[in-house]
Amino acid sequence: MPTFRLAIAAFAAAMSLIALATPAFATPGVTRQDAQVLSEPNSGAAFLGTIGASQQLDIIGCNGVWCKVSGGGLTGWIGKDFITFKGIIPTPTIGVDSGSQPPRPGNNGNNGGNNNGPSFNFDFGFGNDNPGPFPPQQQPRPPRPQPSQRAQACFYSSTNFRGDSFCVDRGQSYAYLPDDWDNEIRSVEIFGRARVDLCRDEDMEGACATLRSSQSRLPSQIDRRVSSLEVY
Known part of the structure; x- marks a missing residue:
């Protein structure tokens, strides 16, 4: 029985961590340039891939000079200097700052580059000539959708x-x-x-x-x- 209770407690703790890792509100951002994604907030961690420049991000949280993000089909850690933050919801802090230095923008992943990086003009590019979001004859009050309808x-x-x-x-x-x-x-x-x-x-x-x-x-x-x- 004690072993069973310990297993249940461990499962509950794991579920709590998952809930904290996927908050209802995320801090939005965008990559300032190509950014290497790592498995941990450490320059020696496993390389997961690259998120391209101007990619929209969900910023899950930050740890010192690193931030955990989701974007471009990847979820992992990138240097904070690669991100232009757009959020008004405070970005959560994850863990304790490890003190390691991430690669800097403009220096091909090596330390000691330009900390500012290139500027980025945040623009979704709507491509819609309609002067407003609603057609002139449409009233923005449709019935509430049912869960079976599309996203x-x-x-x-x-x-x-x-x-x-x-x-x-x-x-x-x-x-x-x-x-x-x-x-x-x-x-x-x-x-x-x-x-x-x-x-x-x-x-x-x-x-x-x-x-x-x-x-x-x-x-x-x-x-x-x-x-x-x-x-x-």
């Missing part, structure tokens, strides 16, 4: 998924919201495996937050402050 997100004017609403399919980006919805979103319901980026400014600029799951009430940093969004 999408619904946005509400009140907390707890109440009030006026509109829904967006995965793959759509809106450079700005109409006047009735600008700075009005208070809760978001996510279906399928969709994720949502919410930004305070138009054109996905300014401080942003990434939602991984439904939120009955947005945090104060983004509550009633959303001016552009993307569902992917």
Whole structure:
């Protein structure tokens, strides 16, 4: 019996760590240039691959000069200097700083390069000539979707998924919201495996937050402050 209880406790602890590793909110960012992805926050760790420049990232957390990220089909650790942060949700700290130095941008993975790296203009490139996210005759208040429908997100004017609403399919980006919805979103319901980026400014600029799951009430940093969004 004691062995069984220990096994259950270990399993519960492992599940807690998994939950912490996949928060509902992630800090969004973008790679400043090609970045090598390692299995651990240490320059001697196993090489997992390379995330290309200008790649959107979910930043899971940071450990000193290293950050654990997900992007470009890879999840692992890259140097913090390779990242342009876009988040308003504070980036979690993972573990204790090991004190090791990651490769620096602009130095082909060697230490001692330029710490600043090239600048990057954050631009999703919407390619939509429509002056607004909603067709002129469409009211942004469709019925709530059923879980069986394809991946999408619904946005509400009140907390707890109440009030006026509109829904967006995965793959759509809106450079700005109409006047009735600008700075009005208070809760978001996510279906399928969709994720949502919410930004305070138009054109996905300014401080942003990434939602991984439904939120009955947005945090104060983004509550009633959303001016552009993307569902992917």
